Amino acid sequence: MAEAVLIDLFGLKLNSEKNCHQTLLKTLDAVRYHHAAQAKFLCIIRCSNISCERDSEHGNYEVETSNGLSTLFREFETVSNPSMAACLYTIKQKIDEKNLSSIKVIVPMHRKTLVKAFIDQLFTDVYSFEFEDLQVTLRGGLLKQPTEIDKITAQELEEVQNEVETHLRSLPALKGELTIITSPLISDIFIHGFTTRTGGISYIPTLSSFNLFSSSKRRDPKVVVQENLRRLGAAAGFDAKKFYRIKTDHANDVWVMGRKEPESYDGITTNQRGVTIAALGADCIPIVFADPVKKACGVAHSGWRGTLLGIAMATVNAMIAEYGCSLDDIVVVLGPSVGPCCFTLPRDTAAAFHNLDPACVRLFDSPDPYIDIRKATRCV
Known part of the structure; x- marks a missing residue:
């Protein structure tokens, strides 16, 4: 069971003056019914800039917010931004705050490959994703969505990367x-x-904000480390x-x-x-x-x-x-x-440092003596 459920309405213009779209209403109601008890995070992704909402012939669609839909929206957390990268990064922060890793994304079929490209940039192998097609109704009929695009073009991928980089550069x-x-x-x-631990954009509590090491086993993605490195290069x-x-x-x-x-x-x-x-x-x-x-x-x-x-x-x-x-x-x-005040090793390992110089070890007779690796470095 997914710990977090994301519903992608980023490409859908929500308009309160049109007929109620029952399919979307049923979809959201079903998400609430099936996931509210188990999932710790239910979120709707929306675009907050009308310039990113195009006509249906270009692949984006107007969806009405009837009273029922508006009421249902209030039961989900909503993240809204003109940038998809900004939306997903904000969502990632919320997911990380809750220490979640299993995520379901309900997304229109024609946007699935694009959304996956953003996810690949911003998330690591710590997270697992499953995808479900989002169904909506448009002007009384079921929306006939384009079939899923298996591959993203090089230009589209570059645009995704640029959008992610632009957002990360804007962060304090x-x-x-x-x-x-x-x-x-x-x-x-x-x-x-x-460098010290400050001045970067990494927000994971177990890492410094100026983390310069990326790993698929960490929650900090490579793009965040690259932004920290870019800032370091600019400063130094x-x-x-x-x-x-x-x-x-x-x-x-x-x-x-x-x-x-x-x-x-x-x-x-x-x-x-x-x-x-x-x-x-x-x-x-x-x-x-x-x-x-x-x-x-x-x-x-x-x-x-x-x-x-x-x-x-x-x-x-x-x-x-x-x-x-x-x-x-x-x-x-x-x-x-680390200083000699705070670093210990088991006594059998500490013996090697004691052999270098007894001054490298404090409380040698204890089970876990304190080691001065700085002094030991000068002895080797």
Whole structure:
């Protein structure tokens, strides 16, 4: 049973001066009857701009709101906007607030492929969808809808993508302004910085608003991450289309740009101009390496496994081997990460850090000692 039911009336002009359309009334009444008890969210999608409501010969239709239909509408939540992207994004927020994932969409047959294209942009594999044809009556007769279009044209898909991007660009920053932390140790010839959790548009409570990692297993879609990245590029001054992030494996593999890219790696090095490389971090440490002499740089993701495996030194060694960097010229900066106050590991794992340097471990005799992975990174 669907947890949320969406009824797409976006392409239908609702006009109170025409005859009652009993089929639509029955459809909405049936939705209420079959889903009201189980579904936690019943919603009607409408267009709020008359310019998007065309004549029936162009595929959009006038539907009357009789007294019965108007009364029934009040039993559904209505989302209305001139933009279909804005409507669906608003609905997605409401669905996410309720932590729902099973969704039924009741949609006119001729709009099904288009609606699916918007859904593909704004939702991830976390959600499951089923579709049902919407039947309406037009001027006393059953509306003969065009058959379903199996494929969307390249131009239509581009229009969908542009509409989604335009809406996301219009959204305000959440949880504060975009902040970029820089280090005075890094030469001005490198654009560099560490982002914080604020200034993006991601609203999922378990993620920062400035989430820069997309996954089909998360509720945050790729287009939202791309918008966060676009804002970062605009603020920092780099081309977001030439942005490369590590493919984390919590190991010590390093990709030297220009060589074949591995399937996974926790470090990147480059001496190419105009590209931006990035390492994700939270508890784990994002590390920046910069050699102003050879004009080469690198980044690494150093979690506790990567720290023990020596990802930081592996990145340094790659810069020395590939670009002829001198150890004395490479500046290394550790970004924000979990501190020794808050990170614990089981005692048998903590023993490896204790062997590096006893100062890396606090309360070693406890079942879950506290680990200073920042200090350990300097020891490896």
